[in-house]
Amino acid sequence: MKRFTRDQMAARVGRDIPNGAYxxxxxxLPTMVANHxxxxxxxxxxxxxxxLGMGPAPEAGAEDADLINAGKQPVTxxxxxxxxxxxxxxxxxxxxHLDFCVLGAFQVSVTGDLANWHTGAPDAIPAVxxxxxxxxxxxxxxxxxxxxxxxxxxxxxxxxxxxxxGVGCVNRIFTDLAVLDVTSEGLKVLERAPELxxxxxxxxxxxxxxxxxxxxxxxxxxxxxxxxx
Amino acid sequence: MKRFTRDQMAARVGRDIPNGAYxxxxxxLPTMVANHxxxxxxxxxxxxxxxLGMGPAPEAGAEDADLINAGKQPVTxxxxxxxxxxxxxxxxxxxxHLDFCVLGAFQVSVTGDLANWHTGAPDAIPAVxxxxxxxxxxxxxxxxxxxxxxxxxxxxxxxxxxxxxGVGCVNRIFTDLAVLDVTSEGLKVLERAPELxxxxxxxxxxxxxxxxxxxxxxxxxxxxxxxxx
Amino acid sequence: xxxxxxxxAAVAVADIPNGATxxxxxFGTAGMPSELIDALIAKGxxxxxxxxxxxxxxxxxxxxxxxxxxxxxxxCSFPRQTDSWVFDGLYKKGDIELxxxxxxxxxxxxxxxxxGIGAFYTPTGYGTPLAEGKETRHxxxxxxxxxxxxxxxxxxxxxxxxxxxxxxxxxxxxxxFGPIMAAAAKCTIAQVREIVNxxxxxxxxxxxxxxxxQRVVEVPAEAKLIASPGAAx
Amino acid sequence: xxxxxxxxAAVAVADIPNGATxxxxxFGTAGMPSELIDALIAKGxxxxxxxxxxxxxxxxxxxxxxxxxxxxxxxCSFPRQTDSWVFDGLYKKGDIELxxxxxxxxxxxxxxxxxGIGAFYTPTGYGTPLAEGKETRHxxxxxxxxxxxxxxxxxxxxxxxxxxxxxxxxxxxxxxFGPIMAAAAKCTIAQVREIVNxxxxxxxxxxxxxxxxQRVVEVPAEAKLIASPGAAx
Numbered sequence: 001m002k003r004f005t006r007d008q009m010a011a012r013v014g015r016d017i018p019n020g021a022y023x024x025x026x027x028x029l030p031t032m033v034a035n036h037x038x039x040x041x042x043x044x045x046x047x048x049x050x051x052l053g054m055g056p057a058p059e060a061g062a063e064d065a066d067l068i069n070a071g072k073q074p075v076t077x078x079x080x081x082x083x084x085x086x087x088x089x090x091x092x093x094x095x096x097h098l099d100f101c102v103l104g105a106f107q108v109s110v111t112g113d114l115a116n117w118h119t120g121a122p123d124a125i126p127a128v129x130x131x132x133x134x135x136x137x138x139x140x141x142x143x144x145x146x147x148x149x150x151x152x153x154x155x156x157x158x159x160x161x162x163x164x165x166g167v168g169c170v171n172r173i174f175t176d177l178a179v180l181d182v183t184s185e186g187l188k189v190l191e192r193a194p195e196l197x198x199x200x201x202x203x204x205x206x207x208x209x210x211x212x213x214x215x216x217x218x219x220x221x222x223x224x225x226x227x228x229x
Numbered sequence: 230m231k232r233f234t235r236d237q238m239a240a241r242v243g244r245d246i247p248n249g250a251y252x253x254x255x256x257x258l259p260t261m262v263a264n265h266x267x268x269x270x271x272x273x274x275x276x277x278x279x280x281l282g283m284g285p286a287p288e289a290g291a292e293d294a295d296l297i298n299a300g301k302q303p304v305t306x307x308x309x310x311x312x313x314x315x316x317x318x319x320x321x322x323x324x325x326h327l328d329f330c331v332l333g334a335f336q337v338s339v340t341g342d343l344a345n346w347h348t349g350a351p352d353a354i355p356a357v358x359x360x361x362x363x364x365x366x367x368x369x370x371x372x373x374x375x376x377x378x379x380x381x382x383x384x385x386x387x388x389x390x391x392x393x394x395g396v397g398c399v400n401r402i403f404t405d406l407a408v409l410d411v412t413s414e415g416l417k418v419l420e421r422a423p424e425l426x427x428x429x430x431x432x433x434x435x436x437x438x439x440x441x442x443x444x445x446x447x448x449x450x451x452x453x454x455x456x457x458x
Numbered sequence: 459x460x461x462x463x464x465x466x467a468a469v470a471v472a473d474i475p476n477g478a479t480x481x482x483x484x485f486g487t488a489g490m491p492s493e494l495i496d497a498l499i500a501k502g503x504x505x506x507x508x509x510x511x512x513x514x515x516x517x518x519x520x521x522x523x524x525x526x527x528x529x530x531x532x533x534c535s536f537p538r539q540t541d542s543w544v545f546d547g548l549y550k551k552g553d554i555e556l557x558x559x560x561x562x563x564x565x566x567x568x569x570x571x572x573x574g575i576g577a578f579y580t581p582t583g584y585g586t587p588l589a590e591g592k593e594t595r596h597x598x599x600x601x602x603x604x605x606x607x608x609x610x611x612x613x614x615x616x617x618x619x620x621x622x623x624x625x626x627x628x629x630x631x632x633x634x635f636g637p638i639m640a641a642a643a644k645c646t647i648a649q650v651r652e653i654v655n656x657x658x659x660x661x662x663x664x665x666x667x668x669x670x671x672q673r674v675v676e677v678p679a680e681a682k683l684i685a686s687p688g689a690a691x
Numbered sequence: 692x693x694x695x696x697x698x699x700a701a702v703a704v705a706d707i708p709n710g711a712t713x714x715x716x717x718f719g720t721a722g723m724p725s726e727l728i729d730a731l732i733a734k735g736x737x738x739x740x741x742x743x744x745x746x747x748x749x750x751x752x753x754x755x756x757x758x759x760x761x762x763x764x765x766x767c768s769f770p771r772q773t774d775s776w777v778f779d780g781l782y783k784k785g786d787i788e789l790x791x792x793x794x795x796x797x798x799x800x801x802x803x804x805x806x807g808i809g810a811f812y813t814p815t816g817y818g819t820p821l822a823e824g825k826e827t828r829h830x831x832x833x834x835x836x837x838x839x840x841x842x843x844x845x846x847x848x849x850x851x852x853x854x855x856x857x858x859x860x861x862x863x864x865x866x867x868f869g870p871i872m873a874a875a876a877k878c879t880i881a882q883v884r885e886i887v888n889x890x891x892x893x894x895x896x897x898x899x900x901x902x903x904x905q906r907v908v909e910v911p912a913e914a915k916l917i918a919s920p921g922a923a924x
Contacts, residue, residue: 020460022669042460044623044669048794049718050864052667053623065721066865072719079657080623082664083863085870085898086718086744087573087802090795094574094815095641097669118820125782126791127771128821133795136814137574167818167834249693251902271693273856273902277561278485279631281900282856294488295632301486308890309856311897312630314637314665315485315511316569316806319562323582323807324874326902347587354549355558356538357588362562365581366807396585396601566806573799576828576835579809595809597839602809606830627895662860663896 002194003176011036012191013102013144013174017043021099022092024048024134027071029144030102044080046098048130050089053081070130090130093137101138103131105145105170107160110207112170112182114143115162128165135166147175147204154206156180156187177201180209188212231423232376232405240265241420242331242373242403246272250328251321253277253363256300259331259373273309275327277359279318282310299359319359322366330367332360334374334399336389339436341399341411343372344391357394364395376404376433383435385409385416406430409438417441462624462674463653467497470647470675474503474612477530481509481568481608481639482520483615486539489632491616491649492519493677498614499523505530509568509608511561511635513537513545524548531555533608535564560588563605565638571607572641572670580605613643617666620650621657624671625664633665640670647673695857695907696886700730703880703908707736707845710763714742714801714841714872715753716848719772722865724849724882725752726910731847732756738763742801742841744794744868746770746778757781764788766841768797793821796838798871804840805874805903813838846876850899853883854890857904858897866898873903880906 004012010032017023017033019041025033034056037043045054047069054069055076063074092098105116117131118124135141145155156173172190173180178201179191188210192201198211233241239261246252246262248270254262263285266272274283276298283298284305292303321327334345346360347353364370374384385402401419402409407430408420417439421430427440464470471494474480480498484490499522506529513534514521521544523529532554537545548554559567560582570578579602583589593604615636617626626648628636640646648666653676697703704727707713713731717723732755739762746767747754754777756762765787770778781787792800793815803811812835816822826837848869850859859881861869873879881899886909 044460046669047864049721050867051661052669053661064863066863068719068721068864072721077661077863079655080621080625080659080668081661082625082659082667083661083861083866084667085866086794086798086868087871090798091573091641092667092669094795094799094813095572096574097572097641113818123783125771125779126789127769128791128793129769130794132793132819132821133815136817137795164819273693275902276631278488279634280894281902282894293630295630297486297488297631301488306630306894308888309854309858309892309901310894311858311892311900312628312633312894313900314633315561315565315635316638319565320806320874321900321902323562323566323580324805325807326805326874342585352550354538354546355556356536357558357560358536359561361560361586361588362582365584366562393586566808570811574814575799576812576814576830576833578803578811581807581809597809600809630895660896662863663893 004193006032007036009144009174009176012179013142014038016142016172017100019043022046022097024093024098024101024138026101026103026134028104030104031071033102046092047075048089048093050084050086051077051081053078090133093133096137096139098138100140100142101134102142102144103134105143105155106162107155107157108143108170108173109157109160110187112168113160114165114170115160116165118163120163131165135169140171141169142172142174143170144174147177154204156205156207158207177204186210233422235261236265238373238403238405241408242371243267245371245401246329248272251275251326253322253327253330253367255330255332255363257333259333260300262331275321276304277318277322277362279313279315280306280310282307319362322362325366325368327367329369329371330363331371331373332363334372334384335391336384336386337372337399337402338386338389339416341397342389343394343399344389346394347392349391360394364398369400370398371401371403372399373403376406383433385434385436387436406433415439461622462668462672463622464673464675467493467649467675467677468500470494470673471497471501474498474501476504478503478611479507479509479609481610481613481643483613483634483636483639485511485631485634487515487519489616489634489636490519491614494614494647494649495519495523499526499528502528504528507531507533509533509610511535511564512539513542515539516541517544521545524554529554531557533557533559535559535561558588565635567605567608568635568638568642571609572638575607577604577606579603608642610643611645613639613646615639615646615648617648617650619652619654619659620648620674621654621659623656624648624668624674625659626650626666626671627659627663628665637666640666645672646670647675649675649677651679652676694855695901695905696855697906697908700726700882700908700910701733703727703906704730704734707731707734709737711736711844712740712742712842714843714846714876716846716867716869716872718744718864718867720748720752722849722867722869723752724847727847727880727882728752728756732759732761735761737761740764740766742766742843744768744797745772746775748772749774750777754778757787762787764790766790766792768792768794791821798868800838800841801868801871801875804842805871808840810837810839812836841875843876844878846872846879848872848879848881850881850883852885852887852892853881853907854887854892856889857881857901857907858892859883859899859904860892860896861898870899873899878905879903880908882908882910884912885909
């Protein structure tokens with residue numbers, strides 16, 4: 001079985017982000033999407049610590065301690081950027097103004113529940129940051145994660161065993177094995193890794209899947225954002 | 230009986246506003262206070278349509294339609310001024326950041342209820358503006374009004390008959406006959422108009438008054454605002 | 459490429475349907491997007507619910523929209539002004555519905571819509587006729603009224619400068635309701651005196667980030683510098 | 692004359708008593724008022740409740756305040772970082788109380804305190820362990836959690852420039868919690884890189900109006916330009 005590489009996953013997510021979208025990329029794996037956004041699209045990145053129009057990392061020596069992203073890494077601004085305070089920044093999320101966020105996850109349930117902030121281990125120091133705000137705040141929530149744990153258990157589950165980040169908030173799941181939509185009918189498989197049969201994917205995943213990969217076209221399945229002329 | 234003139238009333242209010250205070254002057258009579266603030270004090274005026282550090286009216290010909298006060302009259306800015314949007318402006322009030330507001334009134338009750346937005350006439354078009362926000366929003370609410378209606382009835386009442394603007398919100402009342410504090414013990418008379426006896430003031434007012442004018446000194450009775458060094 | 463700039467006010471408002479809720483910026487005439495309102499009058503959309511601080515001055519702008527009988531309901535804080543004769547006439551004939559909201563609650567309800575807040579407890583209006591029938595709660599020694607957000611389909615606002623991403627800066631007290639209405643509407647249309655190049659607005663000084671703005675139309679400044687004093691707030 | 696400028700950080704924090712609730716600005720080290728924190732350590736106030744997004748990095752700033760055992764409780768969204776060893780140690784020994792709040796709820800609760808809101812319904816956290824025991828409500832098709840404001844006795848924040856009225860402007864993403872903490876505290880102390888003359892800040896660009904600031908102290912910029920990457924938000 002050939003798995004999608006991390007770069008392929010990031011590129012696949014990038015294909016599903018249309019021109020003009022406002023996007024927040026979560027910490028970790030989702031950050032890689034920034035390097036795989038289609039070059040012919042203008043996409044505006046939000047970082048919840050108070051910046052829209054975030055640009056790439058600065059060159060070595062040009063870092064500015066006052067210009068960082070949510071992961072506290074140095075970034076830059078693009079022309080058209082704006083700074084704002086934390087209440088305004090989270091109002092952008094909670095108010096449904098972001099078109100997409102891309103998050104990592106420990107588990108996603110068949111109904112789109114997300115668990116990505118806490119393993120539930122009793123001795124772990126809890127830390128949530130903006131995870132819960134992002135989960136409920138974007139018009140479309142994309143999750144990007146490996147399909148299976150290191151022990152080979154499916155991270156797509158009937159019901160999350162880890163503490164929840166948000167209820168019914170995930171729209172689409174990008175894994176190293178498949179792309180799936182969370183729908184009212186159930187989980188629809190849009191794409192599978194090369195040479196991976198639907199039956200094998202179903203067996204690995206454990207929860208009921210709907211095979212919608214026949215409906216795939218060469219064009220990315222994109223969601224329309226709020227219109228502007 | 231000599232009544233305080235409007236200018237005397239405005240000057241009397243001005244005496245009770247200390248250096249460094251943030252003040253909102255309501256529309257009408259309270260606006261006159263701006264011309265009577267003690268010259269040796271720096272007092273910062275707020276106008277709820279989005280300006281701190283409001284200056285006096287511009288000279289003729291220098292009016293700017295984008296620079297107005299809550300009464301929609303042209304104003305100016307002082308050095309140190311700042312502009313902000315309506316939610317921030319009313320947050321300043323509701324959040325208790327203004328030290329004083331000075332309001333006109335139809336009626337004030339012995340417990341500090343204020344009625345100043347609506348006569349209750351059935352055919353009147355209601356309009357409230359920022360009156361209710363100001364009434365509950367400043368640390369100290371001063372009311373400035375004539376003591377009696379044109380019919381000679383006291384505007385200081387046991388219970389307001391006009392629709393309320395705010396409950397228990399008034400701290401001090403400045404009229405053409407007296408200066409009174411609303412206290413938990415009742416209305417305390419701090420000053421009386423020249424040649425007006427306490428008994429005569431009591432008779433005209435109708436509700437029980439406490440004579441505290443003996444406690445007056447030559448110094449204005451001011452309230453300390455939030456400290457800064 | 460993202461380009462939110464549209465050619466004319468007419469194009470900008472062309473899809474405002476009958477029955478829409480439309481926020482209109484401005485405090486009196488300061489910040490009122492007159493040309494967008496004129497375009498809405500020309501478009502002729504009916505049965506609108508309008509959110510504005512006032513209810514129109516004299517015979518132009520919002521007052522003209524009312525006069526054209528396009529407005530079913532107005533949500534505002536101060537309809538009565540010395541020159542609000544258009545509204546006054548409609549109201550007295552029962553031809554327009556009025557929801558009167560204290561100005562700070564109006565601002566906060568608009569802000570709540572943009573910020574995704576479901577409802578909030580405000581001290582303003584407690585114990586007054588404008589809180590009658592509303593839920594109240596005693597919190598930490600003070601009484602509050604529960605108020606809900608005001609969402610809109612469209613917001614028409616006026617700013618000083620804008621760029622093709624929809625970033626805006628305002629001018630003096632004409633800022634008033636612009637930033638919060640921009641965030642509260644599904645589609646925000648800003649008329650600006652000048653469209654500038656992307657990057658010309660200092661990121662530190664952008665007041666409304668473009669995420670809140672869907673369309674920008676340039677309307678150069680008219681030579682109108684004198685404020686028209688009306689009645690109170 | 693109004694003059695909120697104080698001579699030193701030590702003077703600025705001299706009246707912070709034991710048991711005070713103190714908001715500290717900054718997101719990680721961006722916007723962290725290090726010199727004010729150092730002054731608070733020197734002052735030695737105990738049993739503090741601290742509000743900050745994080746719980747300190749490495750051994751300086753907020754981490755040093757924790758290390759000095761001056762903090763009874765911390766209200767934050769993301770205590771765990773790669774270099775949060777001071778907090779980690781105290782927490783595991785049960786020597787510090789933690790109230791964990793989702794970052795946007797933290798920001799909104801601080802904002803609510805400054806804006807005089809009694810409580811508000813937020814969708815963030817609904818159905819999660821962080822909403823356990825909290826009141827919820829279904830409004831207009833969505834589920835919300837009731838959250839209350841976070842008030843403070845003092846706020847220590849860092850800005851770029853300030854004037855004697857307390858007006859402030861910030862620098863890039865170091866703005867973060869500064870403006871909302873300034874409004875939420877009874878006494879806000881701002882350290883600024885530069886004190887400028889009254890009138891030097893453009894009224895259009897003031898981010899925190901002076902009404903929210905009680906003391907300003909000048910701390911010229913140090914030559915610290917490299918961000919220290921920690922863990923997540």
